[in-house]
Amino acid sequence: MNKKKFLATLLACVMALALTTGCGGKTDAPAAPAPAGGDSGAGSDSAGGAYKIAMIQQHQTNAFQIAVTEAAEAKAAELGVELKILSADQDAATQISQIEQCVSEGYQAILFEPVDPDGLRDAAKNAADAGVVVINIISACTDWESAGISAVSYGNNVKAGETEMQQVADLLGGKGNIAILTGPSADAGGLQRMEGYETILAKYPDIVQVVSPADCAWDTAQAQATVESWLSAYDLDAIVCENDGMAVGAGNAAGANSGIIISGVDGTPDGFEAIKDGRITGTVSQNGGAMAANGVEAAVTLLSGGTLETNVLVTDNTWIDSSNVADYE
DSSP: OOHHHHHHHHHHHHHHHHHHIIIIISOOOOOOOOOTTSOOOTTTTSGGGOOEEEEEESOOOSHHHHHHHHHHHHHHHHHTOEEEEEEOTTOHHHHHHHHHHHHHTTOSEEEEOOSSTTTTHHHHHHHHHTTOEEEEESSOOTTGGGGTOOEEEEEOHHHHHHHHHHHHHHHHTTOEEEEEEESOTTOHHHHHHHHHHHHHHTTOTTEEEOSOOEEOTTOHHHHHHHHHHHHTTOOOSEEEESSHHHHHHHHHHHOTTOSOEEEEEEOOHHHHHHHHTTSOOEEEEOOHHHHHHHHHHHHHHHHTTOOOSOSEEEEOOEEEETTTGGGGO
């Protein structure tokens, strides 16, 4: 083979090799799978293509909030999404900052329990305007739909208050001396439970509040100290509490089988234990875990391009006492 023929043959081989490589001799790596249900927009480059969801709780200091955390984590694991959980420690300014930070970090959905139902509206609207799916859990911002909030997942707090106070009224036979322990004065859920109490009390003029309601900030120790002082000053037939943590504190102060009717709201493990050993009488379960799990599921549905049958997700109220507590442990 002469030199010209050799060079021509070599050139033909090189061109053939280039053509083969360009048409399939090399396979590009497949694109990362999109989150189930469709493209999610900003933030979709998170690990494994999973949706990034943040949940900001009012606080994480009692059994109810722990149940909320655990249920949200379980639902996120089930649906294969990335979940970041934060606590605002009952501070509205902290919660606003956390929402802003989550938006800047590319979270596609934010679930939060507003510390201040009025003060968090603007932060929620700013997040929604930035394209984030915003869902309220446990309680809602004032006029939440106009703030761009996509859904709320909570219990009916007015109904919970009515259920609790009606049970107490029935146990009292319609008359007696009572006292009430409340959550923080600005908390929407607590105010709604009080509304329910007042609706029922209006039907029973012989049930008398012998002392003004005491704000114990959902705290067991504060409730215990308050009730200890009450018991030295008042003859009480019932102590009605806006959550189980405060009911447990009241039960600790009164002691087991005190003869005082003590009730709570939330249906928490510490509440159940106090029912079993006779420190409290009963509780209204609203299933906080379901509120969180439903919120996570709603966020994923919306991020996937789906629609919700309703954007108001309400859990059931159930009265739990010694007769049925074993069914809920």
